[in-house]
Every structure is written in C-alpha cells, then in structure tokens.
Amino acid sequence: MAGKIQVGVVGIGFGQQVHVPAFQLDDRCQVQAICASTVERATEVAQRLKVDRALGNWQELVADPTIAAISIATPPAIQTEVAIAALTQGKAVFCEKPLASFAGNSAKTGRTGKTGGCGQHGGFRISRH
Structure with missing residues (x-):
C-alpha cells in the first residue's frame, strides 16, 4: 500500500x-483532522482522540489538498453544503443519514459525486429488535 488514506472528520x-x-x-x-463549530471544541476532542489537527472551519478542511476523504457527521441542514464542497474538490465522502434536509439536496449531492467521479457513501445503522 502506497500510503494511508488521509481522512478529515466534520462534526x-x-x-x-x-x-x-x-x-x-x-x-x-489515518484521521488527520477533526472539525467542530469552534477550534477550541475541536482541539479538546482531537487531543483526547489523538488526532493531529483541530479546525473550527469545515471549509479549511475541505480545501486541504492532503485530505483524501471527508467524513460528515453534522446535522442534515449543513451536510449538503459540506458534501458538495468536498466532492467538488475531488474528495471521497462518507455522510451520515439522513443525507440532507430534503430529497432535492440529497439528489444534488448524488449528481455532484457522479459528475466529479468521486466516491460517496451514506452511513446507516442496522438494529436487531
């Protein structure tokens, strides 16, 4: 293997x-960075989880050329914006469900991934009852 996939986590x-x-x-x-609504909150979590970098701005994380994949664990209201920005930058995207606040945004994210040739995946938990 050439090198580890550098992952950035938003949320x-x-x-x-x-x-x-x-x-x-x-x-x-390798989880290279984690992002929260403030750098202080991200730093606290990054130190505890042994993640190298903490950011308070998801745009900075998405723009980082060393990050190959973005994992999005945010409220649905901002997932679409983060996912589209990451896909536009050529990053693979893992996004928690629901993928968007409404179906139109989910479809827009899917189209962006297809046109950019990027990988995207939605996370679903399966429970046994």
Missing part, C-alpha cells in the same frame, strides 16, 4: 463517538 458529536474510532481501527486510514 464532533457522532463523529467523535463513531466515525473517528472506526477510521482509526482501519489500517488503511
């Missing part, structure tokens, strides 16, 4: 509980 709620630990368990990945 510190479900992101710190599930996304970061899952990527850290995969030998093919």
